[in-house]
Amino acid sequence: MESNRIIQDGSPSKDLQTPGTPNLSKDSDNNKVSESITQETTDNGKHKRVSGKVLFGSIVFLALASLIAFFLYLVPALQEIPSGSKSPVTNSAELKKDAAYKKQISQLKRDVQRLSGKYSRYTSGQSYLVINTTDNLFYLYRNKKLIREGHCSSGSYKMLKTEEGRSWIFKTPKGKFWIQGKTTHPSWRRPDWAYVEEGLPIPSQDDQSRYEYGILGDYAMALGDGYLIHGTIYKRFLGMPVTHGCVRLNDEDLEAIFNTLSIGSKVYIF
Amino acid sequence: MNMETESINKSRIGKNVIIPVILLLAFLIYYTIMAMLSPVKKKDAITKEYSFIQDEKNIIDEQIFADSTYLKLLKEKSFLQSRIAMAETDSIYLTINLSDSIVSLEISGVAVHTSRVKRSDISKILKSGNEYIISSMLARPFTIEKNYSSIPKEPLMIKMAPKDTSEYQPDIIPDTADYEPVNFIMQIENGFHIFIYQDEKLNFGDGIHRLIFDMLNRFRDTFHSLKSVVTFRIPENHPYIKVRLPRTDAKIIYRALPEHGQIAVYL
Numbered sequence: 001m002e003s004n005r006i007i008q009d010g011s012p013s014k015d016l017q018t019p020g021t022p023n024l025s026k027d028s029d030n031n032k033v034s035e036s037i038t039q040e041t042t043d044n045g046k047h048k049r050v051s052g053k054v055l056f057g058s059i060v061f062l063a064l065a066s067l068i069a070f071f072l073y074l075v076p077a078l079q080e081i082p083s084g085s086k087s088p089v090t091n092s093a094e095l096k097k098d099a100a101y102k103k104q105i106s107q108l109k110r111d112v113q114r115l116s117g118k119y120s121r122y123t124s125g126q127s128y129l130v131i132n133t134t135d136n137l138f139y140l141y142r143n144k145k146l147i148r149e150g151h152c153s154s155g156s157y158k159m160l161k162t163e164e165g166r167s168w169i170f171k172t173p174k175g176k177f178w179i180q181g182k183t184t185h186p187s188w189r190r191p192d193w194a195y196v197e198e199g200l201p202i203p204s205q206d207d208q209s210r211y212e213y214g215i216l217g218d219y220a221m222a223l224g225d226g227y228l229i230h231g232t233i234y235k236r237f238l239g240m241p242v243t244h245g246c247v248r249l250n251d252e253d254l255e256a257i258f259n260t261l262s263i264g265s266k267v268y269i270f
Numbered sequence: 271m272n273m274e275t276e277s278i279n280k281s282r283i284g285k286n287v288i289i290p291v292i293l294l295l296a297f298l299i300y301y302t303i304m305a306m307l308s309p310v311k312k313k314d315a316i317t318k319e320y321s322f323i324q325d326e327k328n329i330i331d332e333q334i335f336a337d338s339t340y341l342k343l344l345k346e347k348s349f350l351q352s353r354i355a356m357a358e359t360d361s362i363y364l365t366i367n368l369s370d371s372i373v374s375l376e377i378s379g380v381a382v383h384t385s386r387v388k389r390s391d392i393s394k395i396l397k398s399g400n401e402y403i404i405s406s407m408l409a410r411p412f413t414i415e416k417n418y419s420s421i422p423k424e425p426l427m428i429k430m431a432p433k434d435t436s437e438y439q440p441d442i443i444p445d446t447a448d449y450e451p452v453n454f455i456m457q458i459e460n461g462f463h464i465f466i467y468q469d470e471k472l473n474f475g476d477g478i479h480r481l482i483f484d485m486l487n488r489f490r491d492t493f494h495s496l497k498s499v500v501t502f503r504i505p506e507n508h509p510y511i512k513v514r515l516p517r518t519d520a521k522i523i524y525r526a527l528p529e530h531g532q533i534a535v536y537l
Contacts, residue, residue, distance in 0.1 A: 037491075073490040075305045079507065080394045083310075087400040088370060090336045104334055108343040115350035122357050122379020130382045134522045140503065156441070159425055162431040171424065176360045176378050199432035242441070268377045270362050270526035 128266040129229075129257060131247055133172050136239045138249065140257055148256055151239035153232065153248040154269075160197055168193045170244040176218065177223045177267040182258065183265060186210045186220035193244070217251060219258040223267060303497045312461065312507035313395055335402040344402065345536065348409035352534035353379070356411050362526050363411070366464070366513065367536040368392070373515060375526050380416040383526070385519035386471040393509035396537060404537065410533040412458040415435065418490075418518070419454035419524055420483055449480045452520040455487055461489075462509050466523065469514040511535065 010263040024101075080236075095101050123144055130139040138146040155171035190210045195202045203209050217231015232238070232248040242248075249257065322335060326343065333338050349367075356363040357379035365374045371387040396404060432438040451473070456464040467484075471477050495505035515523070 066283060071492045075302060079305055079309050082394055082398055088336055089338050089341060089401060095333055095337060100331060101334055105339060108347060112343055113347050115354060118351055119354055120380055136523045157426050159426050159428045160431055161428060196431045199434045199438040237460045268380055268382045270375055270382050
C-alpha cells in the first residue's frame with residue numbers, strides 16, 4: 001500500500017511523514033487523491049510515450065517517403081529541367097540564295113523521293129492477307145484497299161507436355177509468309193500431338209487412321225511448316241485463340257480469301 | 271550534477287543525430303550533382319557519335335544544319351532510312367511518328383496495324399538537342415534490349431498430356447473476359463527507354479497499377495544510379511519517349527513485337 005503512495009518523482013507523500021493520524025476519513029481521502037494523482041501521472045506518462053512513439057514513427061515515415069520521392073521523382077525531374085537554350089533553327093533568306101545550299105537541298109529532296117518510292121513499293125499492289133492473332137481478326141486487301149475483314153481463330157498458346165518429356169506449343173507463327181499451296185476439300189493428317197492430347201496411342205506414320213476428312217472445311221491454303229489457313233466445324237470458337245497453330249475461318253470468309261489469294265500471295269501475321 | 275549529465279547526454283544525442291543527417295545531406299547533394307551530370311554526359315556521347323564531320327574536299331557551310339527546310343527534309347530522310355532498314359528483314363517492327371501522333375506495326379514495309387497516340391512526352395535531350403544530331407541518330411532503327419511489361423509476351427498455358435482416354439478432358443473455352451492493364455517499357459540498346467502505357471482507366475485499379483508499374487521502373491533506375499554513384503561514376507542517363515495508347519492497341523503491339531524487335535522514331 002505504501003509503495004502505492006510513492007509519487008512518481010520518488011519522494012514519499014506527506015501522509016507517510018505523519019503516521020498514526022487519528023482522522024481516518026481524511027487519511028483515506030488523501031490516499032484516494034494521491035492514488036488518483038499517481039494514476040493520472042502514470043496515464044500521462046503512458047500517453048506521452050505513445051505520442052512520442054507516434055511522432056517518432058511519423059517523422060521516420062515522412063523522412064523515408066521524402067527520400068523515396070527525392071530519388072524517384074525529384075532527381076529525375078531535375079534532370080529534365082531544360083538547360084540553356086534550344087539549338088536554334090534558322091530560316092535565313094540569304095542562305096537560301098547560296099548555290100551550295102540549293103545543291104544540298106536538291107540532293108536531300110532527291111534522296112527523300114527515292115527512299116519514299118522504294119518504301120511504297122514494299123506494299124504490294126497484289127492481294128494480301130493480314131492476320132491479327134491478339135484479337136483473332138483478319139483483313140483482306142486488294143490493290144492496297146481493304147476488301148474484307150472478319151473473325152478468325154489462331155493458336156491457343158497451350159503447351160502440351162508428356163511425362164516422357166515431349167512437348168508442343170500451339171501458337172501461330174508471326175511475320176511474313178506467302179501462300180505455298182492451295183487445296184480444295186482438304187483432308188487432315190493427324191500429327192502425333194493430336195493423339196497425345198486425347199490420351200490415345202500414337203499409330204505408325206502411314207496409318208490410315210491418321211487421315212480425317214471434312215473437318216478442315218472446303219479449302220486450305222498452306223503457309224509452310226505444316227501451318228494452314230482452313231475452315232472449321234467449331235464456328236462458335238471463331239474470334240478466340242483455340243487452334244493448334246493454324247488459322248481457322250468461317251466458310252464464306254475462307255471461300256473469299258481462297259478466291260482472292262493466289263500461290264505466292266503474301267500473308268502478314270502479327 | 272544531474273543537469274550536467276543531462277546536457278552531456280543531450281549533446282551526445284545531438285551528435286548522434288546531427289552527424290548522420292549531415293552525412294546523408296552531403297550524399298544527397300553528391301548524388302544530385304552526379305545525376306545532373308548524367309544527361310550532360312549522354313548528350314556529349316550522342317553529339318560525339320552523330321555530329322557532322324567536315325569533308326575537306328567538299329566543305330559544307332555548317333549554317334545549313336540549322337536551316338528549317340534542310341532539317342525537315344533530313345528528318346524525313348532519316349525516318350525513311352530507318353524504316354527501309356527494318357523492312358529489309360521479315361520481322362515485325364514498330365514505327366512511332368510523334369509528329370502525326372501515329373504508331374504503326376509494320377512487316378516488310380506493309381503497315382499491318384495503326385494506332386493513334388493519345389498523349390506523348392519526350393526527354394529533354396530529344397526536345398532541345400541539336401536537330402541535325404537527333405535526326406542523324408534516328409536514321410538507324412532502335413533495337414530493343416529488354417522489355418518490362420504488365421502482360422506476358424506469350425500467354426503460355428501448360429497442359430499435361432493425359433495418360434489415357436479416361437483422363438482426357440476437352441479444352442475449356444478461353445475466358446475472353448480476362449482483364450489485365452497493359453503497360454510496358456522497352457529498353458533500347460542505346461540507353462533510351464520507350465514507355466507505352468494504356469491510356470484509358472477502364473477498371474478501378476488501372477491508375478494505381480500504372481503508378482506502381484512506373485514506380486518499379488523508377489526504383490530500378492535509381493538502384494542502378496546509386497550503384498554508379500557509390501563507385502564515383504556518373505550514372506547512365508536514359509532519355510525517354512512516353513506514349514499513351516488505347517489498351518487494345520498497346521496489347522497488340524507488345525504481343526506482336528519480337529523480344530529484340532526494332533523501332534523507328536519520327537519526332
